[in-house]
Amino acid sequence: MVIGAIDSAQSSIRMMAYSFTAMDIMQALVKAKNRGVDVKIVIDERGNRNDVSHRAMKYIVKNEIPLRVDSDFPIQHDKVMIIDERSVQTGSFNYTKAAESKNSENAVVIWNMPQLAKPYLEHWEDRWNRGEDYK
Template identity: 40%
Template sequence: MPFQKTLIAFAFLSIFSSKADAFDFFRNHDGEDAPRAKEVKIESRAIVAFSPNGEATNVIVDAIRKARSQILVQAYSFSSKPILAALAQAKDRGVDVEVIADKSNDRGKYSGATYMKNHGVPVWIDDSVHIAHNKVMIFDGRSVLTGSFNFSAAAQKSNAENILLVEDSPELAAVYARDWKWRQSLSRKFE
């Protein structure tokens, strides 16, 4: 039970940078489409990884390679060559890959958003908030990766970061997919 409570709190806080942000969000929105805290009972396998110089990027790339039907991505920093390449390869093998990125990815011909777009991956820019600080991947409607780890080389080599991959939890994936779709509805297509 303590693990479940911790996971619920982690899922909620991964959507918001702080409790103050959450309170501001709910106070300033009508709530019709806003994600609400939701308890999800989980009986599944979880993989945790840390950085710097840990296995976080490898865990992410491995999860991308295992995906068979869909990968939904929400990214703040989005520049890790191994992660970008794995997502492009997933698209090439027929996986539906879609990305929502922070507005900081909207510039430069070498941005992660540009790389994904050039590989046929639909990309949306979430500029409806000050920072779209999510770091989430949803795999095949069954597994969720989240944590503090930005999808960047700095997160792997220089920063103290973490990821949590919860596998085979369609209920948790559905909660994250709902938030992904909501953020997509507030974002603009990257051209």
Template identity: 40%
Template sequence: MKAKNMFLVVLGLVAVFSAAGLGVPCDVKAYFVSPSIDNVIEPQIIQALSDAQSEILIAMYSFTDDEIGNAVVAAFQRGVDVRVLLDDGQDSSAQGREWPRLVDARTPIAVEHESGLLHDKFAVIDCVVVITGSYNWTDSADQRNFENIVVITCPDLASKYREEFFRMAREIGTEWEINKKSGESDIRCSCLNRLNSASYDDFHSVDGIGDVLAQRLVDAQPYASVEALDDVQGIGPAKMKAIIDQLCSE
């Protein structure tokens, strides 16, 4: 029964996103924990953070899970552009909170300074994946509560969450440092969004892309990364560069 219910939930989410006109198909997976079922959601979050290649944006009301904190710090230390928004209640060295760990690692953090107002619980990874739901990144959420997350691979939706993340940061009064990593993330995300919204005619306008290749490129959307262009049959390094140069520089 539980498997059937999860299947119905996933189908329902796909239908909602299609109806919203987000442009390209979205892959949606739902996960649940309860007092009798734990260690289901935490591994999914850690795996997604470990797979991140370019950018992780986190907006979280409560963040006390050491294992997830380790994954965030590890991503930052391997060169991923990590940015974190936390509620004011997290700005503390109280036992168990991840704030000191992130600060010690020099991870960029901003705090909403009126405690209790930042109730968001989402992360955006590599401009493609959104993780959201009721689940705070805490041991209590994993081991004692009834909680859920959805992991949504959907570039259009990720773009909307990414925009909201930076809008929230501006409203809080945060001026993120523009460094090499953040600049590269912005360029990569912008290019990926352009590739996923490109039409048959857009691809066909690139030198060396004929009717068949243009259709293959459309059929391969959504792309999980810019590099995924190279997975399309007939697209080698030269054609990939031509596509990026034309579509991502406009």
């Protein structure tokens, strides 16, 4: 479902992530960027201090996707994608291998509801503006 949502994007993806390690999701984001989708990601600083997260973050930045790290809150626990400013993917699903294969998780995509996507996008923009570029 998550990769399907990424693959559906035509113009933009805005992602907020607490934990960020699933390589197939990273690859889908890079593919989206390479087909002309404007992809930007903001992640929690504390949830991504491990080596696996840093490898994923370096892969994203190496592929020229803007990535910011948010340390402004004790935990930035969002797990959301806003797709084309009209669809929202959200749920308990962290963007990790464990979420994909081991954990009990939920994810939902609400398609073609720009009135719902708007407050999510505003929330994303606030977190983006509070974040710092990952280098």
